[in-house]
Amino acid sequence: MGGEIFEYAGATVEIIDANTALAAARVNPVELVHAAQWPLPVQRVEVTVSSVDNPVGAVHVFIARIHAGAEEMTTDRMRKLVLGRDPIGALLSKRIAEGDPVATRFVDGVGTAAAAAYKKLGFDKTANPAAHREPGVLADAGVGLQADVAREDDGDVVRLRAEVPRDEVTANHLRAFVTLTLQAVTELAGPEALHGRRYVFSREATPPPAPVTTQGVTLDMVGGLTAIVAELRQIAVSFRHPEAMARWGARRPQGILMYGPPGTGKTMLSRALANEIGADFREIRTPEILDKWLGGSERNIKQIFRDARRYRVPTLMLFDEFDSIVSYAGAGGDAASQALNAVAGIFKQEMNDLIEENPNVIVVATTNFPHRVDESLIRSGRFDVKLSVPKPDEASRAEIFRKMIEGLVAAHERGGFRMFADDLDLAALGVASTGMTGADIKEVLRRVQMTKAMQDARTGGLVEPISQEELIAEVRNLRGSV
Template sequence: MSESGFGARPRSETFQYAGADIDLVDATTILAAARVNPVELLSRAAFPAPVKRVDVTVTSADTPDGPVHVFTARISTADDPLSTERIRSLVLGNDPVGLLLTRRIQAGDPVTTRIVDGVGAAAAAAYRKLGLDRPDRPVAGREPGTLADAAVGLQADVTYDESGTMVRLRAEVPREQVQPAHLRAFVGLTLQAVCELAGEESLRGRRYVVSRDSLPKAPPTTQTVTLDQVGGLADVVAELRQIAVSFRHPEAMARWGARRPQGILMYGPPGTGKTMLSRALANEIGADFREIRTPEILDKWLGGSERNIKQIFRDARRYRVPTLILFDEFDSIISYAGVGGDAASQAINAVAGIFKQEMNDLIEANPNVIVVATTNFPHRVDDSLIRSGRFDVKLSVPKPDEAGRAEIIRKMIRGLIAAHEQPGFRMFDDDLDLGELSRLSIGMTGADIKEVLRRVQLAKAMQDARTGGRVTPISTAELRASIAALQGPGSA
């Protein structure tokens, strides 16, 4: 049987509200996680007009009467009219040229991105001048009030934003008294507020999943991964969440004269998820992601590498939207600075020198940009390159311990279940022993665990093809054998 807390298949309950089906997944886990970091729910769900977005957050706070769980909801009836995605869609359109330019932007072409975003800035200015950014105000003039669920004794204060486009709900429950029923009740009150805006029958036939993991319809990729989907690195994820908050709230930073980190160095063994964490941070911030690879910098021609690094930072200073720039495998780009007197070493030192100069004032030149560098070999990078002021945060990304491996296995399997299981088809046994699997996979990284699952999935698919579908779900024994095979002889 599964070890307590390690179940691969999330515990869920389903209830109805105003004709909508609500799946509440792992409420106990949501409440436990909220003690450490805010947990955001429902932000990706689609709601009936005029509601554009609903964010439900569960967090904790200390009050004079003791620690409490705080439930908050924000119901917005306004689009973000000048978001990067919307402005680009206005500029590019759906014609062949627009689609070609879109693909070039997605591929990280800095010239195309600069041109399109320049045109987008002009379009945004015209958008404002014409008054098209002024949203309807369906909640204007409403008085504050309360919504209550008498069954569990939960009462939420309701307030309305001055802009007339935002409804806010807030409720507190003492930490020692909080139960999954309180979370369920608060979700119900939030949906009640949605119905007051959109109509009593507006939710009928809809389905919402309230889940900490926010599992997508397909397993997360490097492009779509979020910090919620990262397993086994609680301390690193907590640090990145704080950085994301500092990036998203420049007004609070300015009020206190604080400066958010300009650069982050992540180091650790291969396969521990450094690149994935960089992408997840970009998604947490809502930033564009620009990955710099070695061939984009190093050039065999004299002076070429120096020109390339200057151009990269010249582009960075012109970005008008939040952008995370990733220098992956940083040591292969700039290594052993200051060592050697041959031409190759001098070229590397020249690139390193330019990199130092460009990083000195990047945040002042463009506060929209944050730089991340990753390396498997931190000893190969000169200390002066990564000193505070250039790279303010240095994060070790180690191989996961036993508890971390259990969480990675759980999240990966839940992602596969969400993506592939359907009525009549079960991909995994209900009683997987993730505790045993995490003990057996000692020394493995997240990349190794992903390979363990890939091998079992491939074996099952081949068996399915040969037998015409007469295949049993993946069992603990099969995963155990795959772990042993990947670890090699003598691992059993």
């Protein structure tokens, strides 16, 4: 899970997994503020991102609603005023702190009467600060984001609204909108009001510690595939430096085919490449393309590439399980085979000039069954790089264990809690896990973590770190169950 931390007006601001939030907003509105303490008169802030289809095109809509009002004159507030204004206040405060019931009843009685008088005299009609905020515009010139500012009908809410074309929206737009929202808060509460506070913007109500997932994986985190990682690094460099490519008349790869047994990390490598480039990750699965209605599959694949030609930010398009989309092209005469043939034909045409039409896009296809894919589909010029991703050898398995364990330690070891014993023998783990893939090793660790969590739940935390013996036992258990 990716995160960005920055400061604004003395506050620490964290935006968690912005790209995923923006992707999710394509389907349903996403609420980004779940619990926060705001400076008075701001009572709460709501920030949502959604996606709508306008006549001029699809857009992401950012909306912030800042609820602000005069602080209510309660008995408790008047009590504090009474204690702070009168010379006897210090003495009464001391007596109340010592638990004196007479002093407490006296001050509360005065406070209740004063609050009632305050309201009766009309002093509680203090103008709402939000009502003074005139409609206007807040803008971030750096990303070209402009937010319209208006008051809602009841006058207690200041609303910011901004739109960005769906194909152009990036995490930078979300950060800019968050910053404009905080700017509006400081206009209401004062320039120093946010100092020392912390605000988290996230899809999750209670964001967990950063887990080890493929969402934020980098090439540095990939274990056991040294040659493949080196090849992908070179591709990332060619993508990030088009000026050097142009100077030498070089053409970076347009497409990459990764093939190999299940569980060897092909999808993970694709995500790592996207992160290395700094590209958005767009995964296309079979149901998005194949349609039971006549002509539907052809329309779907055309639309996917039509969208691809409009991307304005670096984007990696992953066709996972590629063989299930275009397998056995040219074989068979039934309706299903004809549909696959049609999809394969359109795919060929679209890939012929994609890089010239939009150099922001790179295509990756993965398959467990390369023999099912017609060779004309993956010829050079369409898929220039073909990478075999094998099962890891002994040294590679030890390296995978090392990197996965390091990731778990970084994500979960806090405040003296130790997850793994100090005497782990990674080389022995590499030997014991003969024949396993990276996915298998991840499952071994998941099972051991689950066992430890159940022990923790039963004993209240009296659990030893994960040992070498426990890991070896789980490796054997998994090998015996497959």
